[in-house]
Each structure stands twice: as structure tokens, then as C-alpha cells.
Amino acid sequence: MKRDSVFRLNHYPPCPDDQFKGRNLIGFGEHTDPQIISVLRSNNTSGLQISLKDGNWISIPPDQNSFFINVGHSLQIVGRRGLHRFQLTLNSRTEQIFVGHLLPQALAPYSKKMACRVQYSMQNSLWFLSSSRFYSQIQSQRVHSRHQKYFCKQLLLSSSFSKGVRSCSCSATTSNIDADINNSNAEAFVLTTPLYYVNAPPHMGSAYTTIAADAIARFQRLLRKKVIFITGTDEHGEKIASAAAANDSSPSKHCDSVSQAYKSLWRDLDIAYDKFIRTTDSKHEALVKEFYSKVLANGDIYRADYEGLYCINCEEYKDEKELLENNCCPMHLKPCVRRKEDNYFFALSKYQKRLEDTLTENPDFVQPSFRLNEVQGWVKSGLRDFSISRASVDWGIAVPNDDKQTIYVWFDALLGYISALLDDKEQPNLQTAISSGWPASLHLIGKDILRFHAVYWPAMLMSAGLSLPKMVFGHGFLTKDGLKMGKSLGNTLEPNVLVHRFGSDGVRYFFLKEVEFGSDGDYSEDRFINIINAHLANTIGNLLNRTLGLLKKNCQSTLAIDSAIAAEGNALKDTVEELVEKARQHYENLELSSACEAVLEVGNAGNVYIDGQAPWSLFKQGGSAFETAAKDLVIVLEALRIIAIALSPITPSLCSRIYTQLGYSEGQFNAVTWNDTKWGGLKRGQVMAQPNPVFGRIELETEAKNAGDSTKKASKKMNKTPKTQKAVEA
Known part of the structure; x- marks a missing residue:
């Protein structure tokens, strides 16, 4: 060839x-x-x-x-x-x-x-x-x-x-x-979630971060970029050793179990990651030791005694001025303990000026912008060197040339973003890893670990002579019914329960649509059910079902005209094109809620159009009215085809079902790009699948209970038999 x-x-x-x-x-x-x-x-x-x-x-x-x-x-x-x-x-x-x-x-x-x-x-x-x-x-x-x-x-x-x-x-x-x-020249896009700490099973906060990262990765793939989506687990440290002991398990078995729990949840949530790194992987350990030696050779690691207040849950020393009453950690609300150790330290203070300059010259480095202000405040208040080893923790990577100390969990875990780029069979070294996709385009994290990613990590990379990631995005926290979630309050939100009860599409859509990305957000079950019923079951699902039903009844499920020809001079086509362009811009700016809103508006416009055209009436008139009705159905179905692509980063399974109902194969859906959102995909003669609801309506528990009570009452009424009749029957 x-x-x-x-x-x-x-x-x-x-x-x-x-x-x-x-x-x-x-x-x-x-x-x-x-x-x-x-x-x-x-x-x-x-x-x-x-x-x-x-x-x-x-x-x-x-x-x-x-x-x-x-x-x-x-x-x-x-x-x-x-x-x-x-x-x-x-x-x-x-x-x-x-x-x-x-x-x-x-x-x-x-x-x-x-x-x-x-x-x-x-x-x-x-x-x-x-x-x-x-x-x-x-x-x-x-x-x-x-x-x-x-x-x-x-x-x-x-x-x-x-x-x-x-x-x-x-x-x-x-x-x-x-x-x-020859698609090897495609632009690379590397994004990461945090490496989740395996002291406990996955929670809704980690699920939220990963759902958002997956949506961003899927959108970038639609743009035909070479995407490397990295996630994984952080498996070293005192807290993990303690959790394993509490469960009568070894740290290794404990890590295997919880790491698998993350993978299972990601599968259930339709998370399509490319790399899953565990900090207990041998390639990661080799890279951490090489990086440590590189920073040491640069003169940025020294040994000293340190005494201070230590939060076991954060696994870091705290300044007294940032603690609450009784020296409680503001994050975990537990008292910090005083410790004195002989540790190795990283010379963070040496990079004060370079970090200040980086944040000033590249304001997009930390997003949203109000998070940048927080980071600049931390840096300007003065950076102090921090301990990067622990003498009292056995479960970790040994410090090179000092097996009595292990490397601090954060100095270890952050390097997972680089070690993940290595293939398992490759020789584990920094140069190979860096050439495989570094620097990352985006670190997606919760705001609670912003300091580690926006201050410590850049300074570490500067010391090793490596490029900085292009952006660190810190999103907000989730609450439930307006309250902070916690076991003590008994109001935790378990992602496994949520996804098995409502499905991945509903969970993904609600949190990405209803939580402004970057800010805090709240979950309530009533609101959750109302939103996904209104948007997914009604606006999109019902529009597809009734349109395909009309097509089956009147046109044998076959399109009568090309969608491009059908929509010539049609205002709905112009509206759809404008909304899809808005959605693209919102996706690119990580405005996921606004992207959902723009695509949902396409569905709203389709509903307004079909209600206004009333094709069910036109079909009855026959002649040219019949042709107009058939054309209107093609126009609405083309809008739905575009929805299936434009919303696919958010609800991939739902959109796949929509696409296959439009007569395409699952493989064809997997191969679409953002260019396929251009109007004109549906062609004359294309046969649609049989109408089948793509998203079932979910009942509120109160609705289900009321319906159940009504059924029971009716059943009792029907089963009531006069005593005289019973006597005769006996």
C-alpha cells in the first residue's frame, strides 16, 4: 500500500x-x-x-x-x-x-x-x-x-x-x-487523579474526583488527543500499617484488598483509566530511590533532629498556629501528638523565590483562580523545610543508604504520577518515564491536598531538574443534606451503594451537573432523584423513545431523508450547533456543569420542536404533511445523535444506548470523535433499532411507599369476601 x-x-x-x-x-x-x-x-x-x-x-x-x-x-x-x-x-x-x-x-x-x-x-x-x-x-x-x-x-x-x-x-x-x-503525532494529554490512600475503602470524595477526571479524559479522547489517564493507590505509611493491624492483616494483604476495591468501583462507575499505579509496585520503588538520589546530589536533602506536633491521619507535622483547641488537626479534628525524630529534610525554603515567580508568571498553574490565591498566600508567608523521612515507620520505601528510615509518604506518592508512565516490562528509570508523557497536563485533586501538589511537588521537581505539570486543579468538598459527612454523624455516602442503586450514569451526571466544578457541592437523595428523572429519563430518554415510536409506527423505523437535507434552513439545527460549540468550550475550560447544561438545552430544544411540529397530527393528514412529519423526526433524531456524542464524557453508558438505538453498533459509538457532532450524520435509509427506554425513571421512596400502600389497600378491598359467602364455600 x-x-x-x-x-x-x-x-x-x-x-x-x-x-x-x-x-x-x-x-x-x-x-x-x-x-x-x-x-x-x-x-x-x-x-x-x-x-x-x-x-x-x-x-x-x-x-x-x-x-x-x-x-x-x-x-x-x-x-x-x-x-x-x-x-x-x-x-x-x-x-x-x-x-x-x-x-x-x-x-x-x-x-x-x-x-x-x-x-x-x-x-x-x-x-x-x-x-x-x-x-x-x-x-x-x-x-x-x-x-x-x-x-x-x-x-x-x-x-x-x-x-x-x-x-x-x-x-x-x-x-x-x-x-x-499515522496518528502518532497526536497531541498528548496526561491527567491524574490523586493516588488514593488505602487505609480505608473508597469514599464518595475519591469517586467524585475520579468521575470528573474520567469525563475530562473522555472529552480529550473525542478531540483525538493521545490521552494517558492515570489513577492508582498510595500504599505506604503508618496509617496503613495501623489499619492492617486493626484488621488482623499484613500491610501487603490489606493494600491488595483495598486497591482491588478501588478498581472494582472504577469499573462500576465506567472509569476508563489508562494507567493504574500502586506505590508498592517495584518500578515505583526504583523510581523513588533514583529521584531521591538526584535531589540529594543537588544538595537539597540534609539530616537533622525535629520536634513538633504530628497528625497521624495527615502523616505530617503541623504548625501550632494552624491547629484548633487542644492541638486538634483542623482536617481530622483529632489531637496531634508531640514527636521528636532524627529525619532527613528537603530544602523547600530554597525554592521560595522560584515558586513565587512561577505562580506570578503562570496564573493558570493553579485553578480555580481562588485556589491560586490560597497557594500564593502560603508561599508568601514563608516556606519551611519539611521532613521527608520517618524513623518510626517500617511500612515504606527505605531511604537509600539508610535502611533505618523510610521515605515520607508524600515524597513517595507524588512520584507515582511519573512511575505510572512506565510499562511494566521497561527498565525503571526516570529518563524512560519522563520520555513517556511527562509533564502532566492536569493534576486533578481535592482542595485538602492542594499544598502538597502546588507547593511541595513543584519544588521537588525543580530540585530534580524536571518540568512542572501544566495545571493543578483543586475541587471542593461534598456535603450531604447540607452537613459535612462523617461516620460520627452517621451520614456517610457510600459510592458502591449509590452506583448499585441508581447506576453509573445517574451518579456521574448528578455530581458533574449539579456541583459547580471547583466549588463545594451538596447531595440530597430527593434532589438527586428529581434531577436525573427530569434530565435523563424525561428530557433526553423520553424524547428519544417517543420519536422512535412515531418513526416505527409511520415509517417502519427507517429515515426518509438525510438529516443534512432535512434541516436546511431549520432554526433547530442552528440552535444545536451553537449549544454544541458552547459545550465544547465549557469542557475545555473544565466547566463540567455548564457543559452538561449546554447539552441538556439541546434536548430541551428538541422537545420544544417536536411539540410545536406535532408530527403525530401531520402523519394523519397524509401527503406533503406526512413528508414534513417524517422530516421532523429525522431532525429530532439527529439532535439526539449529537447529544449522544456531546454528553458521552459525562454518561458514557447512557449515550452508548442512545447511539445503538439510532441504528449504530457499539463499536461505531466507541470510535466517534468530537467532529462527529457536526450536523448531518444520519442518512436516508438508515434503520433505527426498536424503541426501548434508555433510562428508567427512579421513584422516590415516599412515592414508592404511597404506591405500595395504595396497592395493598386495593388488594385488601378486592379480597374482602362476605361472611355468608365464606360459609357457603366452606
Whole structure:
């Protein structure tokens, strides 16, 4: 393909004129040439599956920008790095086994002896798959890459086809394909959540941070950026050792258990992270020691005695002036204990001037702006050197050349943002990690750890001669029913309970829509249910359901006209385009609540439009009125298609359901980009799926109770039988 500007394809009839419009259709005839690939149009096949080491099969969704390949009775797949076992299912009745061979070293690094299974539809057709998505799924069992590389660069197929098949050939230049394949120049976007402390299971605060980070990552992927979304767990320190002991467990087993709890919750919340780092990983320990030695060589670490008030929960020494009565920590409301230790210190004060200059010259470094003011206040009040080791804590990374001390948990954990960039098989060193994506584009954190990320961390990086992250964003806290959450108050909000009760879409939408990102926010169950019912079930879900219902009843679920033609001169199209552009700007500015509002307004506009046009009445009139009604349905469905893309960073599962109801495959949804929000995606003749509610309405407990009481009363009334009748029956 590199040498030719033309490649040849066989195609099964009927030949889709709209697909090959403007190209040379050579003709039809019986297929006899096994050297030409035979191509089918998309019929929503499930795509390729791969077998992991544990024997489980996982599916790889098809790539939207690809071809279907008919393989007839035999198939040879050429793959890289050793033999690959391919299991092919034809019409769910028979299986065939195929063997792969080596491809040139330049191609993607697939695992050795990897088993693959190609799932076939009744038409015996197969997607060309995106290589980046294929490799990403092998590594993490997650499918969220938006890199549009063509799998045909990795799979070369030759076939002996069924006889009696008519075919046509067409010519096409490879320039666009090569442009898509060469997506390595995509802009990088690396974002991180905090590495969550595993002294306790995940709570709603950590879930909120991660939901927001996932929404930002999904939006950046829609922009076709090379996204690396990092999360993980911070697993060293005194508090973790104490928590493990309290549960009669070892620190290692305790960390394994809680780390897995985070992964499980992220899966339930549709969190599509790229890297999950644990500070107990061997690669992380190696990097921390190298970084420590680098800072030491720069003269910024020294040894000294220190005595002060220590908060075990914060795992840091506190200034007396920042404590409450009885030397209580203002964060944990527990008394600090006086300690005296021989520790190693980092010369933070040395970087006072450089930090002041950084904050002045780059005001976007800390966001929102009022958080910047807080940080500038801390720095201007004077920075003091801080202890970076603990003599009394065994559960941690040993200080190089002094195994009697362990590295302070924050000096350790912050480096997880860099060690996460390393692949497990890579030699763990700073240079390799830095070249894999540093500096981070965004650190997303809660405001309680702002000082560590906006003061300590930049100074540490300056000392090591490394670049600073581009932005640190500190969001607010969550309250419940207007009160601070806490076990003592009995008003904690458990994310696992919430997501299993209401689903990931409802949880994600409420907290991102109803909490202004950066400020504090409040949760109440009544408000939660009212919001998601009104916005997701009614404004969006009901609009889709009733529109598809009308289309099914009057147009056999088939679009009568292209959406671009249907909306010529239509005000709704202009409104949708304006709102989508607003949503994009809000996403880019991390104004997630406003982005939700803009997309919701598209749904509101669609409801106003369909109510005003009343297509149900127009269909009854027949003639030109019928045509107008059919056109109106296409316009509304196109608005819903755009909603499914524009809201997908917030509610990915809901938007996938919307998209598949519009006649697309899940693989096509996974491959959309922000450019697909342009008006005109739905085409004449496209068949919609059967109407089915995409978001069920949730009842308030009071409503459910009242309904239940009414049912019981009615049931009792119906079951009342006159005593005389009972006597007769007896």
C-alpha cells in the first residue's frame, strides 16, 4: 500500500452506490480471484475476541472507519511475534483454526502466542480493527482508545472464497488511510487523579474526583488527543500499617484488598483509566530511590533532629498556629501528638523565590483562580523545610543508604504520577518515564491536598531538574443534606451503594451537573432523584423513545431523508450547533456543569420542536404533511445523535444506548470523535433499532411507599369476601 496509490477490493452485491459515488465501478462477475480481498458493508458484527492467559475471552469492538472482509472457507492471518491461534465461528455452527506468521518488526507489539477468535455474523463478515484499540484491550481489558489506525496494516488476509458470488472492484487512493494510520503525532494529554490512600475503602470524595477526571479524559479522547489517564493507590505509611493491624492483616494483604476495591468501583462507575499505579509496585520503588538520589546530589536533602506536633491521619507535622483547641488537626479534628525524630529534610525554603515567580508568571498553574490565591498566600508567608523521612515507620520505601528510615509518604506518592508512565516490562528509570508523557497536563485533586501538589511537588521537581505539570486543579468538598459527612454523624455516602442503586450514569451526571466544578457541592437523595428523572429519563430518554415510536409506527423505523437535507434552513439545527460549540468550550475550560447544561438545552430544544411540529397530527393528514412529519423526526433524531456524542464524557453508558438505538453498533459509538457532532450524520435509509427506554425513571421512596400502600389497600378491598359467602364455600 505504501508503493501503490490504488488497491483493489471485491464487493458483494448490492453495490452501495452512495458509498462508491465518484469512484470507478469496474463491473460485476463471479468471484474467482483469491488475491483480491472481498468486502462487505457494515452489518454490526461483534468483531474480534482475544483469549487472555487465564483462558477468558474478551471482545474487541469494531472500528467505525474500516471495512468488512469476507473470508469464505479459509483464512490466513499474518501477525507478529510468534504463532497466534485464531478461532473462527461461522454462523455459530462451525469452527476453524488458523495460524499466523511473522510480520516486520516495525508493526505493533502484540503478545506472544495470543489466541484470537473472530466472531462472525450470518453474512460471514469481519471488521478490520483499530490496532491501537486491539493492543489497548490486550493490556488493560478496556476499550477507550480513539486512535484510528487501520488494522489492515497488521492483518494481511488471503482467502479462497465461495463460488457463485458476484463482485465489483473499485479504486481508492490511500492518502486518507495513511493519514489515519499515522496518528502518532497526536497531541498528548496526561491527567491524574490523586493516588488514593488505602487505609480505608473508597469514599464518595475519591469517586467524585475520579468521575470528573474520567469525563475530562473522555472529552480529550473525542478531540483525538493521545490521552494517558492515570489513577492508582498510595500504599505506604503508618496509617496503613495501623489499619492492617486493626484488621488482623499484613500491610501487603490489606493494600491488595483495598486497591482491588478501588478498581472494582472504577469499573462500576465506567472509569476508563489508562494507567493504574500502586506505590508498592517495584518500578515505583526504583523510581523513588533514583529521584531521591538526584535531589540529594543537588544538595537539597540534609539530616537533622525535629520536634513538633504530628497528625497521624495527615502523616505530617503541623504548625501550632494552624491547629484548633487542644492541638486538634483542623482536617481530622483529632489531637496531634508531640514527636521528636532524627529525619532527613528537603530544602523547600530554597525554592521560595522560584515558586513565587512561577505562580506570578503562570496564573493558570493553579485553578480555580481562588485556589491560586490560597497557594500564593502560603508561599508568601514563608516556606519551611519539611521532613521527608520517618524513623518510626517500617511500612515504606527505605531511604537509600539508610535502611533505618523510610521515605515520607508524600515524597513517595507524588512520584507515582511519573512511575505510572512506565510499562511494566521497561527498565525503571526516570529518563524512560519522563520520555513517556511527562509533564502532566492536569493534576486533578481535592482542595485538602492542594499544598502538597502546588507547593511541595513543584519544588521537588525543580530540585530534580524536571518540568512542572501544566495545571493543578483543586475541587471542593461534598456535603450531604447540607452537613459535612462523617461516620460520627452517621451520614456517610457510600459510592458502591449509590452506583448499585441508581447506576453509573445517574451518579456521574448528578455530581458533574449539579456541583459547580471547583466549588463545594451538596447531595440530597430527593434532589438527586428529581434531577436525573427530569434530565435523563424525561428530557433526553423520553424524547428519544417517543420519536422512535412515531418513526416505527409511520415509517417502519427507517429515515426518509438525510438529516443534512432535512434541516436546511431549520432554526433547530442552528440552535444545536451553537449549544454544541458552547459545550465544547465549557469542557475545555473544565466547566463540567455548564457543559452538561449546554447539552441538556439541546434536548430541551428538541422537545420544544417536536411539540410545536406535532408530527403525530401531520402523519394523519397524509401527503406533503406526512413528508414534513417524517422530516421532523429525522431532525429530532439527529439532535439526539449529537447529544449522544456531546454528553458521552459525562454518561458514557447512557449515550452508548442512545447511539445503538439510532441504528449504530457499539463499536461505531466507541470510535466517534468530537467532529462527529457536526450536523448531518444520519442518512436516508438508515434503520433505527426498536424503541426501548434508555433510562428508567427512579421513584422516590415516599412515592414508592404511597404506591405500595395504595396497592395493598386495593388488594385488601378486592379480597374482602362476605361472611355468608365464606360459609357457603366452606
